[in-house]
Amino acid sequence: MKILVDITLKNGVLDPQGKAIQHALGALGFEGIDGVRQGKVIELDLAETDRSTAEVTAKKMCEKLLANTVIENYTIRPAS
């Protein structure tokens, strides 16, 4: 089954890429943008078919490799 992992920077961690996007959107004429943050989404296609087991595996993957938990948060969700 497919599992999606969203990895985003924690609050307080500087995000120059997000700032660059915010600036570029402003330059294109978009208004009312209070902030932009950029993160990663990783789609895992696992052979496991049980949802909760797959999510536990995805969590282990995040802790071991996918996310840097010092500066990043991650959330796991099933692919819709």
Add this chain to the structure above:
Amino acid sequence: MKILVDITLKNGVLDPQGKAIQHALGALGFEGIDGVRQGKVIELDLAETDRSTAEVTAKKMCEKLLANTVIENYTIRPAS
């Protein structure tokens, strides 16, 4: 309100970063991984409070700047 935009590579577009993650997970002992794809998630904090208006604005941002629609798909969802 906060809007999340997921930007992922279209099917058929090579994703070396995803392949590298898949390989690294295998090297760490994880099994049963049929595929990994990496994309971006962009969190937009908009002054607009109406959800549908904000989503229309986000769609325009995707078409103009955020996504390369030749090789990328995007999906827009409210931040939960």
